[in-house]
Amino acid sequence: MGFRLKTEISFREDIPERIAAIRDKKVWIVCDGFLNGNPLLEKYRKALSIANRVEVYSDIVPDPPLTKVIAGIRVFKQVRPDVILAIGGGSAIDTAKLINYFAHGLGYNRETRFIAMPTTSGTGSEVTAFAVVTDTETNTKIPVNDAVIAPDEAWLDEDFVMNCPKKVTGASGMDALTHALEAMVARGANHFTDGIADKAACNVFHFLEECYGDAPSREARIRVHTGSCIAGIAFQNAGLGISHALSHQLGSEFHLAHGLANAILLPEVIKYNSKDAAAAAKYAHFARIMFFAPRECTDAEGAEALVREVRRLAANVGCGQKLHELGIEQEKYIAAIPTIIKKAQKDFTYPGNPIEPEVEDLVRILLAIY
Ligand SMILES: NC(=O)c1ccc[n+]([C@@H]2O[C@H](COP(=O)([O-])OP(=O)(O)OC[C@H]3O[C@@H](n4cnc5c(N)ncnc54)[C@H](O)[C@@H]3O)[C@@H](O)[C@H]2O)c1
Ligand SMILES: [Fe+2]
Structure with a gap:
């Protein structure tokens, strides 16, 4: 089986440099609903907005159902992002991965750079080539597994988990x-x-x-x-x-x-x-x-x-x-x-x-x- 890692990983102190390298792009932030109005999200939105056009999408629910992925693909088609920054728990990152995967398959974009930023310390979705979607009609979790799904970059900023609730x-x-x-x-x-x-x-x-x-x-x-x-x-x-x-x-x-x-x-x-x-x-x-x-x-x-x-x-x-x-x-x-x-x-x-x-x-x- 060998050993492979497609995703480039950056830590909190490296991220400003990463952001500075993104210029003249359409950046689509796909984020967890709990981040609405969150100062940390604002910090990233503002930093990216200096040299790019940025839109935020947060229609995400836990254990993403197919319907939310399909809704997201429609929005993707309007935005046509150059960069997707997915911020959230495994559910949000998986939703963004699936939107990107299917939109790409449908030919809606050129090369989209996919960056994942986890807000839970658990799934590892920021580096895996899987995403899990739920078919709510048959109560089945369907994995989508394809090497191209793995994010291009993972940004690990622990600020996002500092106040994560106990249960999560x-x-x-x-x-x-x-x-x-x-x-x-x-x-x-x-x-x-x-x-x-x-x-x-x-x-x-x-x-x-x-x-x-x-x-x-x-x-x-x-x-x-x-x-x-x-x-x-x-x-x-x-x-x-x-x-x-x-x-x-x-x-x-x-x-x-x-x-x-x-x-x-x-x-x-x-x-x-x-x-x-x-x-x-x-x-x-x-x-x-x-x-x-x-x-x-x-x-x-x-x-x-x-x-x-x-x-x-x-x-x-x-x-x-x-x-x-x-x-x-x-x-x-x-x-x-x-x-x-x-x-x-x-x-x-x-x-x-x-x-x-x-x-x-x-x-x-x-x-x-x-
Ligand atoms: N793609 C993969 O490799 C992979 C691996 C394991 C699990 N999964 C999938 O990931 C999902 C589970 O992800 P999860 O455990 O990260 O939970 P989650 O993304 O479902 O989040 C759980 C809840 O916590 C909230 N939340 C997330 N981060 C928070 C924070 N910092 N502060 C406050 N609230 C926060 C979310 O809004 C949500 O309501 C499942 O659907 C599972 O099947 C994917
Ligand atoms: Fe797991």
Whole structure:
């Protein structure tokens, strides 16, 4: 599979220079609704307006439905931007990616430069070639996966996450951790992805709780923000697994936040994947370097220690619930299990899992998280 990164990444201190290099262009800022009237958005709009024509579009909702993408393509056709600056959580960046992708396919633009600026520390969408859209008629999350979707640039300005609400911080941080730990053992993993998956998971384990607390430091926010981006690069190259295959279905069937669904599934999936000796060895290696388990522990003990730590972290960032505690009715849930499994088996993340599960294995995991 090799290792590839199309996206050029800039940090907060590099961004003014990046902005200065954009001149005489039509810049279309596609941003999350929460940014309406936000001083940070204004700062970027003004800076870009000095040498460019800038328009702002913010008709975005979480877990973007097809209808919002289609509406956005119509606006794109009028604006015909040279540069798209997508600012927001994974939902906003994915919406902008899809608008750009389909508008390009329809021949509405020349070369549009696509820049993504995340306001959550979780999805890694700023560096991935995926975007997820929801078909609200069939309650299905549809991934669009094409190398050209990956942003040309990612601008990481932690100012956007400094005041991110606790609920969003906790869930998106657990999404980043799931990306890292699934990429660590995924079928496409290699020495490059192993190294960065370790780094991304380490950043989240060390700093997510502080970010979830009342007065997180800038350093903690930077660590989780960059960790999330690194995890995106890891999974883009290595693949994901059944936490994501199942969480996409839980999200669309029961409207659970993506990161929360992953947080609930991840410990059970690590337990299950530890049956694979190579996966258990990788989990245990990570548990040892994080001091979750002693150096002399067996791989099984190391993997168990990792499960324990994932549960502890999830609980401490508001993501430690079972599904029944989230108001999902038992009867409805049990009835939905066959559909969840059928859709999960077709999910693009499913083949990345280190073991191909039997249906009974998936049922066991789904019952354990209820
Ligand atoms: N493309 C990818 O590679 C990829 C990877 C994982 C997940 N996803 C998708 O991303 C979506 C989830 O994205 P997410 O977890 O970033 O959440 P989100 O984008 O859905 O945002 C959640 C809520 O938080 C708000 N919000 C975002 N940033 C904020 C901030 N700084 N301050 C205050 N409010 C803020 C949003 O307006 C929204 O209401 C899902 O649709 C998921 O399927 C995509
Ligand atoms: Fe994810």
